[in-house]
Amino acid sequence: MEKEVKAIILGAGKGTRMKSTKPKVLHEIFAKPLLSWVIDSISALSKKVESIVVIGHGAHEVEEYLNHNYKYVKTTLQKEQLGTGHAVAQALPLLAGFRGLVIITCGDTPLITTQSLKSLIKYHLEHNSDLTVMTTVFDNPFGYGRIIRSAKGEIIKIVEEKDASESTKEIKEVNTGIYCLEWTKIKKAFTELKNNNSQGEYYLTDIIKWARDNSCRVLGYKNPDNREMQGINSRSDLEKAFQVMNQRHLDSLMDKGVTIYDRNSTYISPETIICEDSVIFPNTYIEGRNYISSGCKIGPMAHLRGNCEIGEGSKIGNFVELKNAKIAKKTNVCHLTYVGDAKIGSCVNIGAGTIFANYNSITKEKKLSTVADGVSIGSNSVIVAPVELKEDSFVAALSCITKDVEADSLVMNRVPQKEIKNWVKNKKEKIDYES
Ligand code: UD1
Ligand code: CA
Secondary structure: OOOOEEEEEEEOOOOHHHOOOOOHHHOEEOOEEHHHHHHHHHHOOOOOOEEEEEEEOEHHHHHHHHHHHOOOOEEEEOOOOOOHHHHHHOOOHHHOOOOOEEEEEEOOOOOOOHHHHHHHHHHHHHOOOOEEEEEEEOOOOOOOOEEEEOOOOOEEEEEOHHHOOHHHHOOOEEEEEEEEEEHHHHHHHHHOOOOOOOOOOOOHHHHHHHHHHOOOOEEEEEOOOHHHHOOOOOHHHHHHHHHHHHHHHHHHHHHOOOEEOOOOOEEEOOOEEEOOOOEEOOOEEEOOOEEEOOOOEEOOOEEEOOOEEEOOOOEEEEOEEEEEEEEOOOOEEEEOOEEEEEEEOOOOEEOOOOEEEOEEOOOOEEOOEEEOOOOEEOOOOEEEOOOEEOOOOEEOOOOEEOOOEOOOOEEOOOOOOOOOOOHHHHHHHHHHHHO
């Protein structure tokens, strides 16, 4: 029978090194909190895996976020932040009677992949381990707990940077903060941890020594990809993790047949799917979930803010911003345009400088506009939501559209052109006369 798996995610810490009023786990990469990236990687293991988040610092904010976005995730409160071991202990009541595997991860390690979690569990089960810690090797291991192995290669204990001697600091194999536990065997450790270390904290890492002292089998699973293990303690770590997440996704897109010309100025959220033969030009920033079909051209200098769908062969050009825009096939939005909350058909041409005015700042409401197939919108027009432009209608340049437009109509809403003959000449003559 397959073992039941539950996960504990630690997210109660203050994140002092971030120098922020916001709880660390709510800091974002591609507009999504660190905690959310971790929960999603765990949830992708299987729908059956239940996650428990330990909250503490900024508990109210974190809980509100979770209630809003992850109703199925449980929380437990760590009133005082007395260390990572003490944090896990707060989940004990929620796991009473549980007999399966517990995965422990930190909410500040957002790059962890589902694949690595799977490998950790597989390794743990295949080797009949009681406690498996995921390790990795860093050239610069500063800040991480160091893995101490015996001459035979067995993991004996983990020593934190702050408790490490100079020679221990030389060790490059580190604790990633991710563990797999045979819950019935290891749970007792959490009631027996001590806080006699340089920080006066109950360290989760001390369960390694506890497990060995209590005749449990302790193993290390070394993850070959150390980029995944970047923990976020500072703004500089956040920047590093953002870059890794981005580069990893750009590589996978290129592998799938997407052209990307400049990996140093292209930013695409891993939640954005792009199909083959689409081309992404430099200085493009894409966050959130989006679906870009094949044969599209995006950028240079395009900004997609999520919930967009772009149909085959459509073009999104320079200085164009899209948000919640569903655009069908062969449509051009080529210059200086904002499309927010709109459904746009195929073979539509949206002229330079068009704005979809979707937001009423008094009612705080956002409304949707619809543009049917074959519509042409002249440059510098404003489409004030909610309106519908029906098939093949034509909006004259510089129009402000506030009412629906019938199919095949020309609509014009601007001051008619007025010409005053010889106006300039007359002005100039007047000036000459006066002087
Ligand atoms: C921890 C590990 C270290 C490992 C590193 C990997 C310990 C003692 N150290 O160090 O060996 O190399 O992670 O990234 O475990 N937290 C709580 N309650 C607390 C304290 C922390 O929930 O009382 C949470 C934090 O929100 C964070 C996680 O635990 O998500 C890790 O805490 P942090 O202070 O970042 O530990 P590190 O110093 O990075
Ligand atoms: Ca950390």
